Amino acid sequence: MKRLNRRDFGVAVAAAILLPVTTARADDTNLEIHIDNFTFQPAELSIKVGTTVTWTNRDDIPHTVVSAGKFRSKTLDTDDKFTFTFTNAGDYKYFCSLHPHMTGMIKVE
């Protein structure tokens, strides 16, 4: 019973946090970026606070997703994923630390 209560509590908290910003489409809280041909697609994304973004590496070469001081994925082999939830507004420039010419940007408002 104790476990169930805690889970319910968690769901309630998550709902309370998410509700104010879920005025747009429901899937806006979960967005995906694919790594294809050494590029982040889409390379630029505007999201709302509380959105979770998942990067998937679809190349045969490993990549990383790194935003200096903000987040850093482990090395993503083919089909590996990295997920980050943006809880603060701001511009998040990020890149692949193995192939630094690969860059992307998340605008959080």
Added chain:
Amino acid sequence: MSGHDHGDDGVNRRKVLECMTWAGTGVLWTITGGVPRSLGIIDSAKAATAATPGMTFLQISDSHVGFDKPANPNALGTLEEAVNKINAMPVKPSFMIHTGDITHLSKASEFDNADRIISQSKLDVHYVPGEHDFLDEEVKFYRERYGRGTKGAGWYSFDAGGVHFVGLVNVVDLKGGGLGNLGAEQLAWLEDDLRGKSKSTPVVLFAHIPLWTVYPQWGWGTEDGGRALEYVKGFGSVTVLNGHIHQVMQKVEGNVTFHTARSTAFPQPAPGAAASPGPMKVEDAKLRSMLGVASINFKQNEQRLAIIDTPLQG
């Protein structure tokens, strides 16, 4: 006629691996009159080796042990084929350099496997790391195996056959939007390392990513590579060797010659020839026309390199 049977059923797996081996053997170098000179890849170099006295050394690169995707499902196997060719050489090279990406994912098992195969050459091997060798969390596997006696992230120098060799690391502290990077500490060390050396001493710089700008759109260059090249400008003979781009390219700039090496694992496209620099997947039957042999003949004071490209199938 090539002497090979290429029926409609395509090239079988064994022949594909044969091609991969051709693509990925090593480059043999000799020191003639104190100047490094390429004798081409091992097979074409065999005859030349027998006739050429003096020190020879070998370069292999981009073994990517652990890579198992369709472009080459057995990167360890093609590395072993390359080492077998090295062992079959009539004259044993003095040593070997490996210009990085020994492994694909920096796993301990990948380093173990690479070491087991490369050590069969029974040659001293001087390594520099590629970005694929620094993927473990603490970046310790490469350093524990190959970093003994090196500075910083793994740079060092040594002398052999009257030539000053410098192994550089340009795969750490990469900045978003940038290229390969040597960094201030390494550049200061390099300047110091070269200070006091006679300008007539031939210098060989080797690193993983090209020190010259090959194709910045794919990150094929080193942000501060020009600084390193400044330090060697006054020397009479400078040879710069690297891997990373999995294909042969040369350039001459004054007394500096640049050479890139093939991979022992998989080919990569020519700059801009594909959507990305990723592994080039080709049909088995097409592979022979896309892989080949390049022999390079370089003599000091000649402005042009003689490059002979020989595809395996016309």
